[in-house]
Structure formats: C-alpha cells, structure tokens
Amino acid sequence: MSLTVDIRQTLGAFHLDARFEAPQGVTVLFGRSGSGKTSIINAVAGLTRPDAGRITLGARALYDSDARIALPPHRRRIGYIFQDARLFPHLSVRQNLGYGGWFAGGTDSADFARVVEMLGIGALLERRPGKLSGGERQRVAIGRALLSKPALILADEPLAALDEARKAEILPYFERLRDHGGVPVLYVSHAPAEVARLATSVVALDGGRVSAQGPAAQILGDPSITPLGARAAGAMLEARIAAQHADGITELGAGRLRLLVPRISGAVGTGVRVHIQAQDVMIATRRPEEISALNVLPAQVSTLRLGNGPGALVQLDVDGQLLLARITRRSAKALGLHEGAQVFAVLKAVSVAPQSITGPI
Structure with a gap:
C-alpha cells in the first residue's frame, strides 16, 4: 500500500504545493525548519484541511477536494507519533497501549505480545509515564500507534526532543518498525544521519515544494540536492560486513569497495x-x-x-x-x-x- 499526496494549502504567508508518493517502508520528509514537513503530515492526518488537491492511501481517498471528500482523523486509520510521546500520565503503560487498541475495536492478545516484544517494553507494562525515560516513552508511543492497527504511521520528528544517548536507544526500534511493522511510515526529519539510517525513500522539501524525491541513496548522494545546505551534505553507502579484525576494525564490502570502520557488531555477511x-x-x-x-x-x-x-x-x-x-x-x-x-x-x-x-x- 502506498500514500499519494497532491495538495495545495495557504497558511498565512506560507504556500504549500506538494506532490509525491510514499511507498511501503519509511518515506522521510526532509528539509529545513519551515519547509512544510509538518504541514504535510497534519494534512495527511486530517488535522488541517488543504485548499485543494487529493490524498489517497491505497485505493482509499482520505481527502479529495473535487469529490468533496474529507475524512475526519478518526476514520483515516492513521497512527501519529509526535515529538513528545503524549501518553496519558494517569494510565499505566499497559493501559496506554490498550488505548491504541480501543480505536481498532479491541486488542488481540497475540498482536499485543508481538508489539511488546518488538519494542522491548515488557518490563514497563505496569509503570506510569512519569517513571519512564524519554526513550522508553517514545517506544510506548510507537506501540500505541501500532496497536491502533493503522494503515499508515506518521512520525513528526519523534527524536527531536531526545539527547544523543536516547536517540541511539530509540533508533533501532524505528528500524524494526520499518522492517517488521507491516505498514508504511511517513517520517519527518531534518537530521541527515537519521534520514540515511531509516529512509527507504526521501522527499526533499524547500519552501513548501518538493525539490526531489526517490530512493534514499540516490537523493542523499546527489550534490544538487542539499535541503539543509552544503555543510550538512553526506551520502549513504549500502554494504555488508566482510571481516571482523582483531584490532577492533570492521571491514565492510560493497562489490570491490572495501571500507574500514571502528568495530560494529554483526556477523560476516550482515x-x-x-x-x-x-x-x-x-x-x-x-x-x-x-x-x-x-x-x-x-x-x-x-x-x-x-x-x-x-x-x-x-x-x-x-x-x-x-x-x-x-x-x-x-x-x-x-x-x-x-x-x-x-x-x-x-x-x-x-x-x-x-x-x-x-x-x-
């Protein structure tokens, strides 16, 4: 299932005119602050209504100005992960997760167990949000979104409020969501390393318009596409672990290319x-x-x-x-x-x- 967006919207002095397609996997909306990233996902979520255009998820229209379709947020089957986890402070982790299942008409015990295991939150179920770290709260927020059985997940800079240690803790869970969550993810970021790590595809935004879109390696490696400026430019390589050396160096290989980096965990061939x-x-x-x-x-x-x-x-x-x-x-x-x-x-x-x-x- 893929998401197709073709919308126009005026927000004060800002004009949004965006067209792109988000396939299965993680599609990252990438650009400077004020480029239109959050405006797009709020329109997809139904929190704001574009002036004109169309938003479809698979064969289902979420918004179509010509057909006068504008589904309310609760009918769009979308899970939204915010910068701050926005958990209910008076409910336990188990109850917060159950709230996600309530939107889906109940939580299947097998689905609940799968999500809890995937996110490593089994030991947290009886705690309240005030007793969790920032990374733990975001993991619970991901779980709540998954248990609502969404057709699409939106993530609005979910790591922006975390320090580097908590970011390192939570990133692997977004990778699991990408690889095993089973639903497309539209992810907002302005951090190049985050984009390179998570993105299946990238939509680069500049001034409310799409400046480029395509596979992550292609977009990040193009010198003409620098939505954050040349100082933030960087590329993404896809490789496999070729050898683990005794002096703490890992050798990576991609075809004939060999790259030596500080030790990373993983078996040869990973x-x-x-x-x-x-x-x-x-x-x-x-x-x-x-x-x-x-x-x-x-x-x-x-x-x-x-x-x-x-x-x-x-x-x-x-x-x-x-x-x-x-x-x-x-x-x-x-x-x-x-x-x-x-x-x-x-x-x-x-x-x-x-x-x-x-x-x-």
Missing part, C-alpha cells in the same frame, strides 16, 4: 548502511602513501558542483556507490577536477561514527 559526511572525505589525484587514513578508495568524479561562495561539492562514484566530498573551489581548481576524472577518496576510519552505521538491511 548488510549495513553507512552515512558518510561530505566534510570528512578528502580527494587526491594520486594514491597517497604513508598517511594515517585507512581508507583510500579509487573513484571517479561524477559531478562537480561549485557553490556561490568558496565551497564545492564533488560526487564520487566508488565502484557504483556514491560518495560526496565537500572541498573548496580553490582545491577543485588546483586538482584540476572535472567530470570523469580518476581520483582517490580518502577517509579516516574514525570519521565514521558508530551511530552512522546501521543494519541489517
């Missing part, structure tokens, strides 16, 4: 995603020797994008995988970079933070 920030990639026209960087990858310049200021973004093809490098225009000129140039991408192993790697895929 698929992973790796987010690499453009600012961490250097370019050399000859293979450097006697340097501390462990990763020296033969590459070809696919695209060279010169910014209005002193910077440049270079898209590199590394055996079919796309990397981005953020360098200066002066460096690009000194190296004589051009499309098709054969170069080497240089990356320190420690530049790839453990939270930038996720799996399995």
